[in-house]
Amino acid sequence: MPTQSIAATTAKQHSHITTPDVSAPPRRAWLEACVIAGGVGMIANAAIVCLQGSVLVSGPTVVEQVFGWLLTAWSASILAQSVITLRQSHRTDRYWQRIGALGLLLVNGALFIVGWLSGGVLHTPVGLVANNTTVLMSNIPSFVGSLYLWYVLLGMQPVIPAKRNDVDDTTLNQMMKRKTGLWLMIAAAVPMMALYGMLVSVLFGVTNFLDTHRHVLSTLVNEPTLLVMGMVASIVIYGGIAWFVASPVMAVAGFILVATSKYE
Numbered sequence: 001m002p003t004q005s006i007a008a009t010t011a012k013q014h015s016h017i018t019t020p021d022v023s024a025p026p027r028r029a030w031l032e033a034c035v036i037a038g039g040v041g042m043i044a045n046a047a048i049v050c051l052q053g054s055v056l057v058s059g060p061t062v063v064e065q066v067f068g069w070l071l072t073a074w075s076a077s078i079l080a081q082s083v084i085t086l087r088q089s090h091r092t093d094r095y096w097q098r099i100g101a102l103g104l105l106l107v108n109g110a111l112f113i114v115g116w117l118s119g120g121v122l123h124t125p126v127g128l129v130a131n132n133t134t135v136l137m138s139n140i141p142s143f144v145g146s147l148y149l150w151y152v153l154l155g156m157q158p159v160i161p162a163k164r165n166d167v168d169d170t171t172l173n174q175m176m177k178r179k180t181g182l183w184l185m186i187a188a189a190v191p192m193m194a195l196y197g198m199l200v201s202v203l204f205g206v207t208n209f210l211d212t213h214r215h216v217l218s219t220l221v222n223e224p225t226l227l228v229m230g231m232v233a234s235i236v237i238y239g240g241i242a243w244f245v246a247s248p249v250m251a252v253a254g255f256i257l258v259a260t261s262k263y264e
Contacts, residue, residue: 029178031095033259036185038102039085040251042078043189045109045142047196050075052112052136071139078105078146079196084153089182097152104145108138174263181257188251191244 049071056068085098112135 025092027092027263028095029261030259031099032089032092033181033255035095035098035102036086036089036182036258037251037255038099038106039082039089040185040189041106041109042082042085042102043196044192045106046075046078046082047192048109048112049078049139049142050196052139074143074146075196081105081146081149081153085149086182086186088153094152094155098149101145101149101152104141105149106142107145108135108142111135111138171263174261178258178261178263181254181259181261184250184254184257186254188247188254191240191247194240 053068053071053075056064056071059065059068085102091098115135
């Protein structure tokens with residue numbers, strides 16, 4: 001009898017250890033694609049908020065300048081949230097909570113883009129920030145969404161079972177399809193990441209410093225080197241324009257790949 005009792009206890013323990021974790025909800029590919037799209041859109045939103053901050057920092061009043069620096073700091077927070085959202089895109093819990101928070105957060109960027117496009121060439125982005133109270137006030141729901149997104153991202157996550165080594169080829173292909181879509185959507189946001197970097201450099205005076213000391217730099221670099229640098233700059237500029245034009249197609253293709261990838 002003791003031997004049977006010990007054997008039964010041992011079997012129960014092994015059964016408890018090897019039982020697969022069922023606490024993780026099932027994967028929902030379309031909602032996951034929406035989360036990734038929102039995470040990528042946050043990169044553009046960070047650039048827009050940084051633009052608003054750079055405009056207000058140069059404003060005539062102290063209140064505008066302080067608000068501008070706060071917006072700039074918040075844009076860095078949005079960029080960090082974007083990275084964390086994309087890194088946690090494999091999560092299978094709180095889909096709707098994350099989508100709702102992302103929707104609120106992107107209100108500011110959406111209104112900015114709509115206002116800019118509806119105004120045509122008469123409304124420059126800088127003028128839109130300086131003269132449009134609605135765009136600035138839309139930072140309030142976006143800030144609420146940002147706070148709630150931090151709460152969701154930093155909250156408890158369900159335990160995800162470890163990846164198995166005996167995954168079949170079909171599942172591996174679907175996982176690779178999802179990964180390809182994810183990187184396509186991230187690549188579509190590269191122009192916005194470059195814009196964010198330029199705005200930060202302008203805000204901290206890097207561009208002004210280079211313009212002011214251009215004559216000093218020109219004495220340190222010979223003419224052939226300047227010519228090569230000009231050619232490289234032209235390639236980067238035209239390549240960036242082509243990338244920017246192709247980015248919507250890349251984003252849509254990536255969304256479809258993620259949304260149609262089927263695996264558990």
